[in-house]
Amino acid sequence: MVRVRARFAKLGKVRWTSHRDVARMWERALRRAGLPVAYSGGFSPHPLLSFGLALPTGCESTAEYVDVVLDPERSRTGGETWWTADPGEEPGSWVTRMAAGFPEHLTPLLPGGVDVVAARSVTADMPSLQQAVTSCTWRIDVPGDPAPVVVAVETALAAGSLLVSRERKGRTEVDDLRPSLLAMRVVPDAAGERATLTVETATRPRGVRPAEIASVLGVSFGTACRTHQWIERDGSQEEPVVTRPALGAELLGCAS
Amino acid sequence: MTSLWPQIEPLLAQVVKPARYIGGELGAQRPMHGAGRVSWLLVYPDTYEIGLPNQGLQILYEILNERGDAAAERAYAPWTDMEAQMRAAKVPLFSLESHLPAGEFHVVAFNLSAELTYTNVLNLIDLAGVPVRVADRSSDHPLVVAGGHCAFNPEPLADFVDAFVLGDGEEVVGEINEVVAAWQAAGTGDRSQLLRALSRVPGVYVPWCYEVAYDEGRLVAVTPRFSDTPDRVEKRVVADLGAWPYPRNQLVPLIEVVHDRLNVEVFRGCTRGCRFCQAGMITRPVRERPAEQVADMVRDGLARTGYDEVALTSLSTADFSGIEHTVAQIVDDPRSNGQVSVSLPSLRVDAFTVGLAAEIQKVRRTGLTFAPEGGTWRMRRVINKLIREEDLYSAVEGAFSQGWRRVKLYFLIGLPTETDEDVLGIVEMARTCVDIGRRYQRGVTVTASVGGFVPKPHTPFQWFGQDTAEELRRKVVLLRDAASRVRGLTLRWHDPKASVAEGIVSRGDRRIGAVVEHVWRAGGTFQEWSEHFDLSLWETALAACGLDVDDVVHRDRTEGERLPWDHLSAGLHHDFLWQDWVDALAEAPVEDCRWTPCYDCGACTGIGVEHVVASAAAPAGGSQGTGQDLSTGGAVPVRFLETPPMAVP
Missing domain, CATH: 3.30.70 (Alpha-Beta Plaits)
Structure with a gap:
């Protein structure tokens, strides 16, 4: 299994939805994209997504995160799409390329105001956002x-x-x-x-x-807007997914 | 028209579930308003979560917005906290797409799915800033229309709604739009001209065009006031469901709602002939959607919405021709990657077959629900729901043996001729189901959900005097005592008082309008919600209007009595309904005319529409219409695969 960590914004009217609502929006968007999301086992399987800190209903954010677990075994199913692996492509290369496509391809599949700004692959041993x-x-x-x-x-x-x-x-x-x-x-x-x-x-x-x-x-x-989430590493702070400054500045003036 | 959003947004921080009021769903349209377009506000008179999934409203929403001469937006009833905020801030009812004031639309159209929402209808008209009574409206006010199943007895809302639509709305909604556009173009501003023009549209009932006469407290006549007003309004029927593949863009809400899944209507109408069921009577004949179109709508709908569940909807989906193939096609589609589950609301145990059971359990196993409705075979013959106990038990055995742990059973109490033995039969049936389950696993639960029967217009039971709340309560206590001795059985029941309030409106005549208004003015909104329902408001209102609950609700009607909806037709002959009522009392069942000769109920012949059914044979195991001896019920081959369910990844 491979993991993609995406950073997204939640701005405008959609800020009145809850954290759980956002989780459902993501599940549907990933299914619409046809991405090979991994599922849990059991009688009631659910897609393996994990979100970081809950954002209170009514607050905006330019720094929300989700980890998506994907199944490289299915990297060539679903016909020719933006995320389809090339024949013989290594999972590492595939997941990097796929993550790079998240902002462009998933933003249109999410409700207005939920914009994917960046994504990268993270290794399985990385701690969860939580x-x-x-x-x-x-x-x-x-x-x-x-x-x-x-x-x-x-x-x-x-x-x-x-x-x-x-x-x-x-x-x-x-x-x-x-x-x-x-x-x-x-x-x-x-x-x-x-x-x-x-x-x-x-x-x-x-x-x-x-x-x-x-x-x-x-x-x-x-209004309140979460502009950053921080991970402490070796005494300094870094963001789970760094955005290019130009991209952050475009976001409705919400970036700090 | 200007958006009210700047006034609305500050209120949202003060209310629960603020996303009810923001719009922005996938599938929401951006309607173009302006000259040459009639603007419609389609309103569901209950909360967003209840109203959003309504398919009727979504169908009309798309059909109107596809027209060059119309624009349609949506609204739902704001919850009481939001209403208080809105009234305090002088914010009227608003649309979700553009947040426009409701009062500025040309047409405000309500979906009437349940009688207890009527006080909300009045409240929403008021919240729109429109006079609640037809008589008080001027040409500046929107036209107020309503449709849906409850429109088949519109009289309790006759003083508040300008026009009602009977039957399928797909075609008539455009005709109404054209009448309104022509009236606007003529520029006379004379509202009575508009109402009279509407009354000439087939399927449209304009109460203002009819005079109502009473004698000694009984309705005796409903007479047209104008020579061009029809004596009787016939319902509209869409002959070919395949010509209307709607909704094409089902709305996907941002928040969780009821029926939160892709819904595809596989057929409309039902001829099983359950005598208590208004939906089955008023939506005849049966019109199936072509199986290829169902497959296309499911495939496209799943890809577009991202849902992982699809419901194939109808009044009895297991009766759809080729249902097993249709379900298998969805579940086995490689694009769904084994993750798309199918739900079949309204399952009949007698048409629930081997293949179907195997298919629907492949992905996710939720509870299984069956509706025997009556606790004894005698009772089920009276109501013409001919499910034998053996049918139910073998279906339940199959379910438990394949790993299902929960089974839910729906029943009605307060049915005509019901005895205590019939009532206690409910617990007996449920107990047997629990015993069957125990043979396969521990910890099985069976839930028996019991509703109080409310007779509905245009059904054979329209003449029946409804049980009193005390009698329903007594039967609930009987059930509760018996059920308390059965481990693994959970009994749930509907509040008998709510059945009485529903009964007041269900068969009420025009005088009930004053009762509805009284309850609304006393603060009685959201009467469908137990935390707001209050029977005493209804009792006070009846008394204030000089009406008696026994007379309105609990009295048997006679054959010759004029019923408040006799000038409105669902296509069914009076003689057919009366004969079916007499047959019910004699415990004589009738067959399903889809697969057996016509018994001339009137639904097809009167309208010139035939049943549209792909299969000439009833589904395997159907105990009605399969030519078997109805006096004992039929042998029903319900079996399950012996292999365990497919492993899920």
Whole structure:
């Protein structure tokens, strides 16, 4: 089996769909492409796809990821398509070529606003997205006078703890968000009508939603966009799939 | 018309399932509005998840958008949280494609699939900013039309809907479009002219054109008000389903909906003759889609949508000529890579054969559902659902022996002539199924799902006085007590109170309109949903309108009584229906006329359309119409392959 890791954006109206909805969109798009996706066994086989961190419904993103497991045994089934292996082509070469075709060929098969921006092959021994990603960057738009937002960010960063409560299985749980806020800066716009927050959050012990950040800051946000997910390697950060800068900049100004 | 999206989007963060309101499905059209085009808003009066898969709405959506003189968009009932947000923000009902205000469309068309959605119809008309009553509308307001199975007794909505369509909509929708376009072009702005022109279109019923008379609380006459208004409106029938391969571009929603799969209609109509079944009576004759067209629609549909499941839909899919071959073709298609499963809703055990069972279990094994409907052979003779216990048991044995663990059985209670023995027969049947399952594996479950019978117009049971909620409740308790002693049997039942509310509307005359309006004004929307259903709203409304539930719902009708839908025709002769009612009481069954001589129900002869059936013989094992002795039921060769199911990769 081989694995392709794709990076995609979720922008516009489609942001109101859920993480599970996105998984179904991918399953259907891969079937429409006829790609030889591998299936689980059992009485109710399902395609082997795995997504990274869930994106909260209503948030946009230019940095979503999915790992797709494909079966090289079937690399020449389905007639002549963009992904068909050449006779005698090695699986390694095949998967690299196929991954390169993901943005062009899968984007039209996904709903508007879900755009594949890059893909690459990853080896079977690479940790899953779920294990590998340690932090992500959010860009949060806060409409209104930026001055109180600037103050709120300073206060939050200076605080020793930032407690939030949430309902979980009928019980109220209190968490401290402060350790999860790795970095935060605020940029007021020139006209003084809005502020843009850039926040880096850790994924462990749990992910932090933009709504929670807004709530500890005491502000209400317009839109939130996840712009990066980060893998920590040898003390430095890298993205699971790097996009060419030109491509990122095209994406509706959502890239940081 | 301008998009309301900027006003809508801020509301979405406040509601559950916001993607219900965004549109953007695969297959969604980008309709062109403008001069020379009649704009239609097609509305399903329930939530997006329930309404989106509706095939009737999708068919009309495509047919209208293919026309050069029409443009159609869709809307569904916003859930109560969204409605509250919309009303607070003064956002009217809107379309999903362009997010346009509903009130600015020329035609607002409702799909009527269930009586308990009627309060939603009123609510949606109101949410569109349109007066709910026909009498209060002006030429500035959209034309409000409705179609679907419930339109066969439109009287409870007669005061609120300008025109109803009876029967198949494929052809008549274009004729209506032309009438509206011509009226617009004439520029008189006189709404009554439009209504009268519509009343002359075959299959279109305009209640405003009819006077209704009562005497001593009984309906006695429905009379045309104009010389060019027909005395009786006949339903429309599409003779050749093959000429209408729709939907060509089935909508693929972004969120999970009911029936979330490719749906291909393999035939329309059913002549099994189950006497409780309104769908089977009003959609006659049987018209099969050519098998090659089914295969094409399945193949193209799967490739286009990316679904991994296809349902072959009809009222009794195992009766489709060559069903085994059709299923095998789908499952064994190399392009599907062994991952495409086929579901066959409405399976009859007596037509469920060896090959079929083997085919549908190749990919994914979900639960199997059968609908014996009645708990005893006597009961099933009354309702003319001639499934023998042996048929059911051998099908169930086959299923359990091949590894299925769950079997679901559908039953009705509150049927005519029903005794407690008939009711308890349900548990007996289910118990036997559990016992059979235990022989093959541990942990089998059988679910018996029990609904309260509501008599429907244009059926032989239209004269039957429906069981009261108390009587249905008593029967449910009988069942529950008996079922509690059977391990492995789960009993589910429909709320008897909901059956009463459904009964109020099902056979109601025009006076029920005031009841529906009353319930709506008291906040009674989403009555199909148990968390919102409230029988007391209906009881209060009946009392306020001076009507009595016993008279409206629980009273047997007499042969000579004028029924509220007698001026509307589903093609069935009154004499046929009455004879079938008399036969039912005598426990006398009738055969399926697809494969036996005609008994002149009227459906074919009145309309000049024949059954279109590819096979001259009934499917293997059919106990109706196979020439066997109906007094004992037939020998039914239901067997299963002895090999285990194919291994899945």
